[in-house]
Every structure is written in C-alpha cells, then in structure tokens.
Amino acid sequence: MSHRVSSLLSALALAVALTLVASGCTRSSSAADDVRPISLQGLTVSGDSTPVAAAARVIDLAAAGTGISYGDGTLLVEAGEPGSLRLVDQPGSATLGRRVRCSWHSIGGTGFYPTWDSTTPVFPEPDEVYMLRCFHPDDKSNLTGYPRIVRFVPGAPVDGPAIGIVEVEQYAIDSIEFETPIPALSPPDSQIVGIDTWLGVASQLSYPDASAQAGDTWATVHPAVRSAVWTLGDGSVVTCISDIDKVWDPTLDPSSQSTSCSHNFERVSEPSGYATDLTVSWTIYERTNSHPDDWTIWGVVSRSASVSIVVGELQSVIN
Numbered sequence: 001m002s003h004r005v006s007s008l009l010s011a012l013a014l015a016v017a018l019t020l021v022a023s024g025c026t027r028s029s030s031a032a033d034d035v036r037p038i039s040l041q042g043l044t045v046s047g048d049s050t051p052v053a054a055a056a057r058v059i060d061l062a063a064a065g066t067g068i069s070y071g072d073g074t075l076l077v078e079a080g081e082p083g084s085l086r087l088v089d090q091p092g093s094a095t096l097g098r099r100v101r102c103s104w105h106s107i108g109g110t111g112f113y114p115t116w117d118s119t120t121p122v123f124p125e126p127d128e129v130y131m132l133r134c135f136h137p138d139d140k141s142n143l144t145g146y147p148r149i150v151r152f153v154p155g156a157p158v159d160g161p162a163i164g165i166v167e168v169e170q171y172a173i174d175s176i177e178f179e180t181p182i183p184a185l186s187p188p189d190s191q192i193v194g195i196d197t198w199l200g201v202a203s204q205l206s207y208p209d210a211s212a213q214a215g216d217t218w219a220t221v222h223p224a225v226r227s228a229v230w231t232l233g234d235g236s237v238v239t240c241i242s243d244i245d246k247v248w249d250p251t252l253d254p255s256s257q258s259t260s261c262s263h264n265f266e267r268v269s270e271p272s273g274y275a276t277d278l279t280v281s282w283t284i285y286e287r288t289n290s291h292p293d294d295w296t297i298w299g300v301v302s303r304s305a306s307v308s309i310v311v312g313e314l315q316s317v318i319n
Contacts, residue, residue: 077102079162080214091211091218099215102134124152169219172212179203181280183307186248193313196262200247223282233274265311273308
C-alpha cells in the first residue's frame with residue numbers, strides 16, 4: 001500500500017473520532033473497513049494531514065448510504081443523486097431514488113485527443129488532471145455532463161453530484177413548516193402591575209415526523225418542542241419548558257388554574273408598551289440508515305416573533 005493511501009487511512013480514522021457538529025454525537029469505525037460512508041454534496045479530498053471534509057464541515061464517516069472505498073491506487077465515491085432526493089412516507093426502501101458513483105481516471109494521449117482509462121480508477125495526485133466519471137452503478141450509465149476533465153487540488157471541492165445524509169436530513173427538516181410563534185397573554189389586553197401575566201403560545205407546537213431519501217440514503221426527523229423564551233421589555237427573561245401553550249380560561253374556576261409560565265411586572269410601561277421578543281425552539285431528533293433503530297439529536301430549530309405588552313396599574317378611589 002502506498003504512503004499516500006496509508007496516510008489517507010490514518011486521516012480517515014482520525015475524522016471518525018471527531019464530533020459531527022450538526023448532530024452533537026460521535027461515531028466510530030474501524031480503519032480496516034473496506035468501505036467508509038461519507039456525507040457530501042461536493043466531495044473534498046484532503047492532503048495527508050487533514051481529515052476528509054465536505055460542505056465546509058467535518059463529515060460523518062460512519063454514516064452509511066454514501067461511501068468512499070479505497071485500496072492500492074483506488075478511490076471511489078458512492079452516494080445518492082440530488083434528483084432522486086424526495087420526501088417519503090416509509091424510509092429505507094432500496095427501490096427509491098438512484099445511487100451515483102464517482103471515480104477519478106488517468107488521462108493519456110496528446111493534443112486534442114486525450115485518452116483515458118475507463119476501467120481502473122486511481123487515487124488522485126495534487127495538481128494533476130484527471131477524468132472524473134460519475135455514473136449509475138445499476139446500469140453503468142453516465143450522468144449528464146460526465147465524464148469530464150478536472151484538476152485535483154487537495155482541500156478544494158470537486159463539483160460532484162453526490163448527496164448524502166447531511167443533505168437528506170436537512171431536506172426533511174426544511175419540509176416542516178414551523179409556524180411563527182403567536183403570543184397569547186392572559187389577560188389578553190393590558191397587563192396589571194403586581195398581578196401575574198400568563199405567557200402562552202397559541203401557534204402550532206407539535207409536528208409530525210418527516211422522512212426523506214436519496215438512493216439508499218434516508219433520514220427521519222422528529223421535532224419535539226424544547227422551550228419558549230420570553231425576552232421582556234422590562235429587562236426580564238422568562239424561559240418556559242412546560243405549560244408553553246397554557247392560556248387562562250375565564251370560564252373555569254380561578255382556583256383550579258395555574259401555570260409555570262408567567263411573569264409579574266413591577267413597573268408601569270410607556271404607553272407604547274414593553275417591546276418583547278418570543279422565541280420557540282424545537283429539538284430535532286433523527287434516525288438514518290446508519291442507525292435506523294436509534295434516535296440521536298440533530299440540533300435545534302427556532303422561530304421568533306415580537307409583541308408589545310402594555311402594563312398599567314389599578315387606581316383606587318376613596319369617596
């Protein structure tokens with residue numbers, strides 16, 4: 001095995017131990033594996049000292065569905081095709097979408113008539129020119145625009161059509177239309193100094209799971225409401241993790257109602273009211289073809305809105 005391929009194996013093993021920023025989890029894989037899945041849109045192959053990276057982020061080398069296989073003088077990349085990325089009701093079907101495989105090939109010949117080795121892919125050397133072939137592995141048909149001549153620059157993205165778990169997850173999340181928060185105060189109009197104001201949210205908080213797939217790569221995401229943060233104009237910040245959508249009901253007995261999400265204003269506001277920001281956040285859990293039975297945290301999605309809260313005081317009159 002060449003020194004360059006050996007160095008690539010070491011770099012790949014190092015990258016596996018890194019934390020994937022989007023999901024907040026760490027996964028591992030053996031350096032002896034024949035295939036190392038990767039997540040990518042434009043593939044980036046590093047030099048000897050830098051892990052493989054894609055889309056300006058550290059990729060998850062343990063995520064199955066898109067892959068990089070290597071050996072002596074060989075580097076192949078396999079992933080889903082962007083055109084096959086779609087929302088699905090039942091993720092995981094091998095018949096949905098199409099896969100795409102890309103490989104580098106040596107160019108020979110002279111002048112305007114280059115020849116290239118269409119059968120044996122090679123590991124690219126820095127600043128050398130190669131033929132990049134991207135094709136469907138099922139029928140060996142080339143993608144439109146391929147093969148084409150490219151110059152390999154370590155660390156620079158290759159404009160390949162592959163798509164992986166990171167993009168599939170994002171596609172599923174983007175399909176969820178999170179509503180802008182609607183503040184629901186109780187009482188609904190002006191607030192009173194010294195009396196608790198109930199801070200509720202009237203917009204939709206619960207959303208169904210969403211799934212997407214490209215080739216053999218799929219992801220299902222589950223949004224779970226995380227918190228409602230009220231940044232109040234009087235300088236207070238109230239973070240609610242329960243009773244987020246609870247609103248006072250004037251038809252019920254007051255003694256039977258309570259909320260953990262409220263605020264007591266101590267000062268009267270200006271006539272325009274206290275400028276208040278409300279941010280609702282959801283924790284996004286995900287499972288993919290790399291861990292189909294385990295939910296992990298992808299990250300957090302938030303939506304914000306603003307409202308003006310007028311606070312006055314009760315006046316007593318003595319006759």
